[in-house]
Amino acid sequence: MKPDPLVVRQAISWALRLRNNRANVRLQAQCEHWRAAHGEHELAWQRVQALQQELSSQLTTIPGAQAALENSAQGLGRRQALKVLSGAVLMGSAAWMGRDLTGWPRWTSDLATATGERRSVQLPDGTRLQLNTDTAVDLNFSSQERLITLVRGEILVTCGAVSPVPLLVNTRHSVLEGIDGRFAVRQDRDCTRLTVVSGNVAIHSPHRADGLSTQVHTGESYRVQERRAILTPSPDMDMGAWADGLIVTRGIRLDEFLAEVGRYRHGYLGCSADIAGLRLSGVFRLEDTDKLLAVLAQTLPVQVRYRTRWWVSLEHLA
Structure with a gap:
């Protein structure tokens, strides 16, 4: 589950108000009431807090940066301070981390990892999902659907053919169906890269005129774009070794x-x-x-x- 963007902005607003009014007991109670009003409020609050902690830990390594940010935020109104916080997130991601991400997908997705972090989870149907560095995914699992949406990054999926409901992995360029076995999916800007470690995977592209799927077998790798799937030579790097x-x-x-x-x-x-x-x-x-x-x-x-x-x-x- 990911909170509505409006709720996220409300959580940021509460965080900024409390930061500048730490001794205000009444304001703290109002914030507690807002958080308790709906589960989505608490989820947004926890993710904003996690992002603030991450940003603070990054800024402490830059001499004077944390103090400058605090002084700037305290000297501005709430709306301007909101922009300062958002700008700091962007600056921290783009300049100090040297990346083009804003951090938002990480804390609005169902599962996510930070740079350098890897994570392994077991999904409700028994599928093992492993997330590589700087990865975010959304999950939709029910009696009618088993869907993993790769928002960014790279995953390794281990599944079995034990359910009548197909296991699907949705990327920007196609939908992949895991028949059984183990396969790695990496989403780049211009394509999705698929490597089947064992078992079989079907590549479904809604843009193919013939409506046919591409069947991928053990040991094969494909570069998938919106209108075509291209078999590639064996990569010069083991695509699933990062899981270990x-x-x-x-x-x-x-x-x-x-x-x-x-x-x-x-x-x-x-x-x-x-x-x-x-x-x-x-x-x-x-x-x-x-x-x-x-x-x-x-x-x-x-x-x-x-x-x-x-x-x-x-x-x-x-």
């Missing part, structure tokens, strides 16, 4: 490898053009990406340069 906290590569380019590692950390991670084409194979642990980069420096003729905590680049070893 690993990146497993086979001759992947260094720049592509760093782009993948960058999904699990905040800020910029890249390399100079003269080493971008270096190839590497191996098994790398995701639990500490700084240690992972240190391993690269021992494996390849490269050195790791930290300009700041959020700006890391690899250069050719002098």
Whole structure:
């Protein structure tokens, strides 16, 4: 369940009023009454609180940023302060985290993970759903429907053919039907990537003129766009290894490898053009990406340069 955007804005408004009037017992009671009036109010309140805590923890690493934000919010009216909070969320996501997300999908979706976080849940029908870094999904499960909507990010689904109701995964580009087995789905800007680890998956595209589905079998990978599904060569990276906290590569380019590692950390991670084409194979642990980069420096003729905590680049070893 995700709260209505209007309710979310009401929760933000209450949070700002209480922040600037912490000693006002009457205001606190009014907020408690609003929260208790409807379950959706409490859900929105908890998600706003979680977002504020995350933002505060990020700003504490930036000298003076937290104090500047508080002083700005206290000096403004409620409407302007609301804009400050929204702007801070955008700034924290786009500038400090180096990403193009606003954070809203994470706390308005049924299930979500932050950058670097992975999560595993068992759904009501027994299906195992695993969420990779920076992922958000919505769920609709009933006696008539089993639907996972991938809002953003990447999931690994393990299912069985035990229900007469089909298990569907909805993305921006198609609807996937899990027949049985295990399959990974990753939603990029221009396509959805599907890899079937075991079992079978059907790709349904509402835009295909013939109305036919594409059947995908064990070991196959597809790049799915709105009007076509393209069988791709075996990827140079194990698409499901992240569920075990690993990146497993086979001759992947260094720049592509760093782009993948960058999904699990905040800020910029890249390399100079003269080493971008270096190839590497191996098994790398995701639990500490700084240690992972240190391993690269021992494996390849490269050195790791930290300009700041959020700006890391690899250069050719002098």
